[in-house]
Amino acid sequence: MTGEASPQTVQHEGSASLGQCLIARPPGGRLGDDRGVALVAVLAASALLLALGLSLAATTAVEVGIAANHRDAVQTVHAADAALEFAIAELGTVPLWDAVLDGGVTSWFRDGAGAVVLPDGSRLDVAAETGLLRCGAPGPCGDADMDEQTAERPWGRNNPRWTVYASGRLARLLREAAPSSRAYVVVWVGDDPSENDAQPLRDGGPPALVNAANPANPGRGALWLQVRAYGPAGARRTLEAVVERDARLPPETLRIRAWREIM
Amino acid sequence: MSLAELLVASGIMLTLTGAVGSVLVRAQFSFRVQPEVADMQQRLRVAASTFGRDLLMAGAGPAFTAQAGSLVQQLPGVAPYRRGQIDDVRAGVFYRPDTVSVLYVSTTRAEADIERTIDTGRELLVDAAPNCGALAHERVCGFTTGMRVAFFDARGAFDLGTVTRVAGNQLTVLYGGALSSSYNGGAVVAEVVAVTYYLRPDGVSGASQLVRYDGFLTDRPVVDNVVGMQVEYFGDPRPPRVLPAAAPGDPVRPITSYGPAPPAGSADDPRDLWGAGENCVFADAGGPVPRLGALGGGVSPVPLDPARLRDGPWCPDAVHPARFDADLLRIRRVRVRLRVQVAVAAMRGPAGRLFAKGGIATSAELFAPDQQIVLDVTPRNLGGAP
Numbered sequence: 001m002t003g004e005a006s007p008q009t010v011q012h013e014g015s016a017s018l019g020q021c022l023i024a025r026p027p028g029g030r031l032g033d034d035r036g037v038a039l040v041a042v043l044a045a046s047a048l049l050l051a052l053g054l055s056l057a058a059t060t061a062v063e064v065g066i067a068a069n070h071r072d073a074v075q076t077v078h079a080a081d082a083a084l085e086f087a088i089a090e091l092g093t094v095p096l097w098d099a100v101l102d103g104g105v106t107s108w109f110r111d112g113a114g115a116v117v118l119p120d121g122s123r124l125d126v127a128a129e130t131g132l133l134r135c136g137a138p139g140p141c142g143d144a145d146m147d148e149q150t151a152e153r154p155w156g157r158n159n160p161r162w163t164v165y166a167s168g169r170l171a172r173l174l175r176e177a178a179p180s181s182r183a184y185v186v187v188w189v190g191d192d193p194s195e196n197d198a199q200p201l202r203d204g205g206p207p208a209l210v211n212a213a214n215p216a217n218p219g220r221g222a223l224w225l226q227v228r229a230y231g232p233a234g235a236r237r238t239l240e241a242v243v244e245r246d247a248r249l250p251p252e253t254l255r256i257r258a259w260r261e262i263m
Numbered sequence: 264m265s266l267a268e269l270l271v272a273s274g275i276m277l278t279l280t281g282a283v284g285s286v287l288v289r290a291q292f293s294f295r296v297q298p299e300v301a302d303m304q305q306r307l308r309v310a311a312s313t314f315g316r317d318l319l320m321a322g323a324g325p326a327f328t329a330q331a332g333s334l335v336q337q338l339p340g341v342a343p344y345r346r347g348q349i350d351d352v353r354a355g356v357f358y359r360p361d362t363v364s365v366l367y368v369s370t371t372r373a374e375a376d377i378e379r380t381i382d383t384g385r386e387l388l389v390d391a392a393p394n395c396g397a398l399a400h401e402r403v404c405g406f407t408t409g410m411r412v413a414f415f416d417a418r419g420a421f422d423l424g425t426v427t428r429v430a431g432n433q434l435t436v437l438y439g440g441a442l443s444s445s446y447n448g449g450a451v452v453a454e455v456v457a458v459t460y461y462l463r464p465d466g467v468s469g470a471s472q473l474v475r476y477d478g479f480l481t482d483r484p485v486v487d488n489v490v491g492m493q494v495e496y497f498g499d500p501r502p503p504r505v506l507p508a509a510a511p512g513d514p515v516r517p518i519t520s521y522g523p524a525p526p527a528g529s530a531d532d533p534r535d536l537w538g539a540g541e542n543c544v545f546a547d548a549g550g551p552v553p554r555l556g557a558l559g560g561g562v563s564p565v566p567l568d569p570a571r572l573r574d575g576p577w578c579p580d581a582v583h584p585a586r587f588d589a590d591l592l593r594i595r596r597v598r599v600r601l602r603v604q605v606a607v608a609a610m611r612g613p614a615g616r617l618f619a620k621g622g623i624a625t626s627a628e629l630f631a632p633d634q635q636i637v638l639d640v641t642p643r644n645l646g647g648a649p
Contacts (some may be wrong), residue, residue, distance in 0.1 A: 259643035
């Protein structure tokens with residue numbers, strides 16, 4: 001090819017060392033000029049190490065994330081359970097639950113906040129959550145909405161009218177100076193649906209319709225609770241429990257009739 | 264550059280390269296081993312989550328039927344053998360150290376008292392008592408086709424089935440095999456979760472799989488490469504007792520601290536072999552006397568000897584096809600030890616303390632020892648009466 005010399009071997013004379021001998025000289029290149037080689041080597045090594053480091057960091061981050069999510073989920077369940085235990089203990093001291101059902105009596109542990117910033121930075125509208133429980137829609141519910149029979153709420157006028165009994169950050173409930181939990185918890189109470197008095201704000205009224213299937217009101221002295229804990233990274237856990245009074249138990253003690261975690 | 268300089272430079276370079284290479288080789292070991300270690304931990308998390316959730320709810324009973332309350336009043340929420348349509352009891356097995364079954368009513372919507380049933384030989388036609396209505400209870404709600412339900416009665420008999428038809432207040436329930444009992448007035452039908460966790464040998468890995476049996480026909484693997492599972496039970500040391508009668512007009516509440524209530528007024532239940540006024544947990548000696556003794560003087564749960572869980576007394580009685588040891592009604596806490604191994608045999612060394620099953624690893628740097636969790640669960644519904 002014209003104008004291009006083929007690589008050639010240059011033999012240095014005199015005191016040329018072995019290292020300077022037999023060096024392939026690129027066409028048009030400058031023999032022995034190795035400036036910039038170190039930069040290339042360093043860049044190559046850095047790229048390799050960077051790739052390794054990023055790979056390791058990514059793997060580690062995923063594993064740390066998985067472990068953290070698991071921890072948050074477990075902590076959030078226990079936060080809900082703690083709030084439930086607290087509410088049960090406090091409700092045992094309330095002689096008449098009618099005032100609890102209509103919202104007249106609430107826990108000291110109720111911050112009354114309408115909107116709350118959760119640990120993951122999202123906002124919680126407690127009223128909207130209450131609306132979803134009461135009538136399946138966020139926001140205020142009318143009587144007809146709450147009495148509607150649906151698959152979730154098939155008891156018509158005996159549907160529970162969920163009302164907030166307690167709410168707040170668990171750390172406040174635990175009175176921790178250095179909070180070990182960042183969860184926010186809400187406890188709702190409602191009349192238990194075995195009642196047949198068509199008075200969802202009253203515990204154990206006379207049956208609305210006395211017949212063979214409803215000779216008496218079997219729901220007296222029972223209360224339905226739902227507790228939801230909102231933890232970090234979007235963790236949400238909901239528990240429900242039905243508690244009952246029993247005159248044979250020690251004073252202010254309630255029995256847990258059923259305890260479940262709701263998906 | 265002189266020859267000496269070149270040799271020195273080459274030596275330094277070789278040394279450094281060797282050192283870096285050695286580090287990189289070890290790093291490569293770590294890169295190979297650590298994801299497998301993370302995988303073991305992740306499998307244990309899955310097991311803990313799945314197990315933990317089911318165990319936590321074990322024993323939850325219906326909340327709004329005549330027999331409302333924990334299942335501990337009738338039958339065990341936790342048992343050390345497989346339960347369901349394919350069960351161990353019919354094969355005469357009442358204890359397996361690596362098996363635990365859990366039973367609970369999963370929702371408050373699908374539960375109803377049974378008024379009467381007709382057994383067609385393959386299906387049970389169930390007339391259910393109303394459990395919902397616009398003003399009062401006037402119809403049956405909550406049950407849907409395909410739903411898994413259980414029937415159980417106050418004696419502790421129970422069977423599982425699948426709802427195949429819902430028409431008004433009547434449910435048609437398909438059951439497998441034969442029913443262990445008849446269910447008429449006083450029994451309950453409710454949607455349930457009835458699962459069994461057990462180890463199943465895995466021909467591929469040579470280890471075992473943790474499997475979740477759904478109580479019907481499906482065994483679904485949960486975790487692979489399990490090399491050990493041991494379940495321990497802790498129970499109420501106090502014998503069952505009959506609680507004082509509720510005052511007239513008071514709502515219906517549990518009759519016993521745990522276990523089925525004895526027949527009222529020394530009556531005889533013709534469905535079992537026990538004498539008049541007796542059942543599997545109470546004898547009649549001028550009044551109900553517990554058949555189960557005290558296990559020490561305390562009230563905190565004590566370890567239950569496996570032999571105690573399969574020696575009777577039997578509920579509902581010793582010939583019932585779905586009988587269970589009455590001591591299972593004591594269970595208040597469950598401890599599960601689960602051990603998993605790394606899936607790659609090249610990361611397992613010789614069998615011993617680190618490895619339950621040996622592998623082919625030749626270098627300790629490639630070892631990924633077995634990992635184990637110990638899960639202590641106190642099911643919230645097994646508290647019994649204070």
